[in-house]
Amino acid sequence: MARPARKSAAPTKPLLKQPVRIGKLDAPAIIGQLRKLHEEAEDEEIGQMPADNELFQALLYLESHAGALKDEQARRTAAVQRVKLWEYLREQIDSHQAKAIEHARAAGAEWTELVPALAVKSPSAAYNKATRLRAAELSNLSRGNRSVRRTPEAVLDAERQAALRAAAERRAQEVAARRHRLIAPVAQRLIEHRSGLDNDGEVTFWLDQIAALLPSCQTPTQLVSLETYVEAVVRELRKVERATAGPAATTADAQLAYAAAAELVAK
Template identity: 70%
Template structure:
């Protein structure tokens, strides 16, 4: 019977069990709690303990003076907190070292020059280690924002996907800006001459919605909302005209604003019913 061979995992595939990370911590508060344990134990050197904000130096002190604590439970609690804080430091070190590498590369440092600082022997090893460090700053949104697998291939794929998303976001922002340029002036005219429009409850409601979103309309989502509100307003004005057999705009200015809104929506492919 032929032996089954296990297929190697694709280097770009994220880990099935994502690594657990400490994440954000109030490190000063935790160091303060450890300081209190040493004060309660009457540690005679606690006055020499570094400030709560000096995490690295404070941890070195707490390690050196761990024996000053009294009782197994207290020593266990303090040691576990120190483990957590060292892990936090490790995570932050990866993030900051990655930024330092990026800054070095931006200043035209060759990978050969980074080999020594990254504690590797060759430029290719420096490149691979930098990519693995970069994984600590990336997540995979397709898998619930799990951390990216620490391989150069996985990082490159994550960076490619991030670039694609960024390009899509830029296109959406540009399209929103274009649509806003067309739509905002007619929306302002509708509000300016709203007294000359039909005062039906639905018409009033959609004018109020336009009034609420228009002053701060900047993001693609806000532009889409504004367009939908203007569409809904035009749809209600047209319905009113059909049902009442009379113009929905009572003044020349209101009629011109209504016509301009209809024209912009028709040009943009709006869905307001005729």
Template identity: 60%
Template structure:
């Protein structure tokens, strides 16, 4: 369940009225209704200016709602910033500090959760605007189509696992014959960590992400050194199999 899209300025205006009715002596210092963050800080500081339990209950609940609204919107806008960063060729490793996580995979997973929030907001917003019988029918049809798409995704994930697991295993098996640069070693470590327990869709997505990242870093090494990524025949064949799998998409 989500708060979704609300007229936050109108809610702040209602809270302003409560403070005016209570003859709050500092009301002139309250930021404009459109300045949501500043208004909420004012309302927090001057909460005790309200008179009566009912006014305080109403104000407190509205503040909780508005903070939740800010939290939801923050995910949406931060996800857009992440997309811009990625389009500017910033690696996941370059996003770990600003996302307050320790590893590139954690940054990726955090961004994935934000993307889900953004998608949920878009879906909820559309349904909130249109409530006609036709719109409800359309929403039901979309839900059915989404369920069918999810089944197709699950089937594809199963197929990908059959293909992906042995390729990832070969990379780990022959990693001693691959370049041991920091980035390459990091992603091979991630593959090795998730591979033994790769059963769920999320784990499969993580494994595929790590294989792609390892291939990307090995390609960079090839271009930089003008040498093959593998120093042994088995390692080079393992790398070639990973390249072929990634190229299928």
């Protein structure tokens, strides 16, 4: 009986098996730990070791001076850490090489010019290798835990999705910026004239929240908090008005600040 033909996966469908990766790593800190091992082993040339943030050169030094570590445990620890750091460095290369290709193409370089640079034999091979590099980069940055297939269709789809997300983020930031231009002056007026609004209760509490947040209000999350605090001040002032059957503000400036906040909240 003939075996059923295996169905090919859709070219844009994410890979089911996510590659195992080192991911984020404090490489300079690990280099610093390895430097300490060499210092403790009295490595006579440790003064020539590159700085902790010069990862490649530091690894070359540690490799060439591995014999300076006389303790077996220290040698094993250092070697395992070097394996990890080389793997970490390998993971960084795809992203940087993909960016270099992107810059070369943007500068007008043809695929034929990239053949020797990518160590391949034809322009189509250069294109395919560039596609694989972009897929690896998109897997790292754009899809979270979803791997991008190394096909032109998958890469184009992932880039389209990334562009849509970036556009949405820009729109959200623009909306937040416009909202900030509206709400920040209103919140500032409430603080400037709070002496006519404070009631030693909930109104005072929310005005304190505004005063603490306003000087550093920059991010969308902070803006949402600021708007929430202004809404809370308006809500509590209305409660005061209902409870006292009189104005909540005790000065003309405070009343105007309250009115402006109430108008903004109503929008």
